[in-house]
Each structure stands twice: as C-alpha cells, then as structure tokens.
Amino acid sequence: MEGAEVEEALKVLDASLSHIKWRLKSSSKRRLQIGPFRSLLFYCVREPSLLSMEIATNVLALCYEMRPVVMIDYGGKMPELQENLCAFLEHGQKVSHIFEQLRVMVIEDMIYLIHVKEMAKYVSSSLSSEMELLFVDLNQDPPKMTTLDDKNLLGMQLMSIQKLFSLYFPLEGVRNDLLPPDRVELQADSKSLSEPINTRSSLLMDLSSCMHDTEVTVPTINGWLLGYPVVYLFRKDHIGDAIYNLSTKFLRIYKILVSRESDWRKHVPQYLSVSAKMNYMKSTSNKGSHPEELMSFSVPYELSMRGSNEPWAESFLARLQSKWGRCKQTWSSLEMEVTECYPQAIAL
Numbered sequence: 148m149e150g151a152e153v154e155e156a157l158k159v160l161d162a163s164l165s166h167i168k169w170r171l172k173s174s175s176k177r178r179l180q181i182g183p184f185r186s187l188l189f190y191c192v193r194e195p196s197l198l199s200m201e202i203a204t205n206v207l208a209l210c211y212e213m214r215p216v217v218m219i220d221y222g223g224k225m226p227e228l229q230e231n232l233c234a235f236l237e238h239g240q241k242v243s244h245i246f247e248q249l250r251v252m253v254i255e256d257m258i259y260l261i262h263v264k265e266m267a268k269y270v271s272s273s274l275s276s277e278m279e280l281l282f283v284d285l286n287q288d289p290p291k292m293t294t295l296d297d298k299n300l301l302g303m304q305l306m307s308i309q310k311l312f313s314l315y316f317p318l319e320g321v322r323n324d325l326l327p328p329d330r331v332e333l334q335a336d337s338k339s340l341s342e343p344i345n346t347r348s349s350l351l352m353d354l355s356s357c358m359h360d361t362e363v364t365v366p367t368i369n370g371w372l373l374g375y376p377v378v379y380l381f382r383k384d385h386i387g388d389a390i391y392n393l394s395t396k397f398l399r400i401y402k403i404l405v406s407r408e409s410d411w412r413k414h415v416p417q418y419l420s421v422s423a424k425m426n427y428m429k430s431t432s433n434k435g436s437h438p439e440e441l442m443s444f445s446v447p448y449e450l451s452m453r454g455s456n457e458p459w460a461e462s463f464l465a466r467l468q469s470k471w472g473r474c475k476q477t478w479s480s481l482e483m484e485v486t487e488c489y490p491q492a493i494a495l
Contacts, residue, residue: 152245153477156210159243160203167234204405204439205260210245211474213467214442215265216372219258229258233350236260240350253353255365259372261352267318273309273371278466280371281459282380283447285389290396292377292450301380304361308368311357375444376463397448398488401460403467404438405478441467441481445488454485 205217222228232251239246252259272278283290295302358365362382370378381389451457455464464483471481 153207155243156207156245157203159239159245160206162242163235163238164202166238167231200439204441206246206249207474207477208441209249209260209262209265211470211477212262212265213470213474214262214374215269216252216259216261216374218369218373219260225256225258229253229351232258232260236350251351253351253355254368255355255358257365257369263316266312267316269374270309270312270316271318274306274313279459281377282367283377283450285379285381285392286385288388288392289449290392290447293380295380301362301367301382304363305367305371308357308361308363309371312354315352315354370444373442373444375442376459377444377446393447395490397490398445399448399451399454400443400445400486400488401455402443402484402486403441403464404480404482404484405441405471406438406480407478438480438482448487455483460485 201221202219205219208214208217219228219232223231229251236246236249236251240249248263248265250261250263252261273280279294282293282295284293295305358368362384364381364383364386366379367381379389379393451460454460460483468481471478
C-alpha cells in the first residue's frame with residue numbers, strides 16, 4: 148500500500164468502528180503470549196487508545212500482506228465479538244477496496260481476521276514444505292524439538308487439516324502431487340467450494356469442523372495459522388502432561404516489534420473519548436516510542452539456548468524483513484526482542 152492508501156485504511160478503520168459503535172473497553176483480559184496456549188490470561192488495564200493501536204496494527208499487517216492471519220483476543224467476548232468483527236468488515240468493504248480480501252474466521256472458540264490471498268499462499272507453502280515448521284513435543288518431559296512427517300499420526304492429521312484449508316483457500320498452480328499420496332482425502336461441502344471464497348457474500352467462515360475426529364489441538368492449529376516458526380504439539384489425551392511440562396519450564400519469549408513513522412502517529416481515532424484521545428496523542432507523540440507488537444511466541448529455554456541466533460529464528464526474522472520492505476513508509480523499523488519468562492501455572 149502507498150502512503151495515501153495507508154491513510155485511507157486508517158480513516159476507514161476509524162469510520163467503521165464508529166459506525167458499528169464498537170467501543171474498545173479499557174478493562175480487558177490480555178493474553179500472555181506463551182506460544183499458542185490460548186487460555187494463558189492475566190488481567191490488566193488497557194487504555195482504549197492502546198487497543199485502537201493494536202487493532203490498527205493487526206489490520207494493517209493483513210492489508211500489507213505481512214501476515215495471513217491474526218487472532219483477535221480483545222474487544223469483547225463471543226458471540227458479540229464475532230458480530231462486531233463482521234459488522235466492521237461489512238462497513239469497511241462498502242466504502243473501500245482495501246479491506247476486500249479480509250474475512251472473519253472461527254475455529255471452535257477462537258476468532259481470527261484473515262487475508263484470503265495470503266492465506267492461500269501460506270497454506271500452499273505449508274503443503275509444499277517451502278518453510279520448515281518445527282514442533283515442541285509436550286507429550287514428553289523434558290519437551291523435545293522435532294519435525295513431523297506423514298508417517299507420524301499427528302503429522303498426518305495436521306497435513307490433512309492443511310489440505311482441507313487448501314480447499315477453502317484455493318491457489319492456482321497448486322499441484323496435487325505436492326501432497327503425500329497415502330493421505331486420506333477429506334470431504335468438504337461441495338456448495339461452499341464451488342466458487343472462489345472472495346466472491347461469497349458471507350464474511351464469516353466457521354472451520355471448526357476441521358478439528359473433528361483428530362488428535363490435533365487448537366494450540367497447535369493456532370501456532371501454524373499465526374505463522375510461528377516453532378509450534379507446541381501434544382495430543383488431546385495428553386493435555387495434562389502438556390500443561391505440566393510447559394508450566395515447569397523457563398521460556399524464551401520472542402516478540403516481533405514494529406515502530407510507526409511519526410506522520411502515522413498523528414492519526415487520532417475519532418471514536419475515542421476525549422481523555423482517551425489525549426492519552427493516544429501522548430503515547431504516540433515521540434517517533435520511535437512505544438514499539439507495537441506484531442506477533443509473539445515462546446520456546447522452552449533449554450531448546451533455544453542461542454536466543455535470536457537460533458537458525459530458525461534468523462530465518463524467520465529474515466522472511467519478515469523481506470516483507471517489511473513494502474511497508475517502510477508506515478513502520479520505520481522491525482526487530483526481534485527476546486526475553487526470558489519464569490515457570491508459571493498454565494490453564495488450557
């Protein structure tokens with residue numbers, strides 16, 4: 148997107164949130180980003196202005212095609228959150244083409260915003276093994292780093308789920324011979340697959356059925372969908388073991404941070420209250436201050452001794468930086484921050 152399109156995207160986002168009267172509340176559950184574990188929560192007070200910056204960062208990461216999927220864990224609870232997201236996109240797509248590739252996706256109790264074309268590319272690259280995905284096996288103590296193949300039960304089931312996604316997000320040129328020959332063919336609703344997804348009237352996709360009759364857990368699917376280079380892996384009947392094995396370990400937290408250009412920070416969302424607007428302007432007054440989190444994930448300390456110098460971490464950052472080149476006019480910097488986290492109780 149060019150500078151004018153970025154400004155347009157901000158204005159449309161602002162107008163859409165105002166139109167549907169979606170108020171981002173100051174008191175919110177905030178997810179501690181310990182990989183894809185979705186119920187690791189702590190309470191904190193978050194200013195509406197910071198929530199506004201967070202949703203703007205997430206939406207622009209999609210529009211810039213930096214990420215195919217973002218998980219929305221703020222702004223309310225289901226089903227109200229789902230209704231607000233659909234209304235937000237419906238209004239935005241009526242007034243601007245910039246949001247036309249965005250959809251709302253639901254998997255069980257998780258909700259996401261996705262970019263349709265980027266999702267198709269991402270699923271295709273996953274099936275063709277263009278990007279190596281590493282797994283932390285939490286079924287055993289201590290956890291071990293591993294890769295999966297079609298001879299492993301969880302590996303077979305995860306690849307079957309990925310193939311189902313490829314049916315919903317088709318990409319020209321994807322060849323069937325890229326898929327393992329002994330995989331069980333998944334059935335899909337022929338009506339839903341008879342036309343490209345971007346021509347459907349509905350903005351909502353519920354893919355919860357992809358989890359049926361598999362041992363693959365939502366945290367594993369989250370890790371893959373959200374583009375983490377390292378994903379936690381465990382069977383549904385080993386949830387207790389996974390909780391124990393991870394909650395007793397030191398972790399490294401990997402964060403990808405971006406900083407906005409100063410001109411961008413002058414945009415003040417009009418749906419905020421007067422006090423929230425003042426806080427927004429104060430928090431964004433200095434260029435380079437308050438870097439925004441693009442994404443984060445964790446890896447057990449013992450499996451990431453080299454920190455940001457791990458080969459997979461360097462490759463991951465290089466891929467993101469190659470995409471960042473198209474949006475330097477908005478984000479003046481992109482960097483990886485690595486910190487340590489003490490063992491703590493986890494609830495799945």
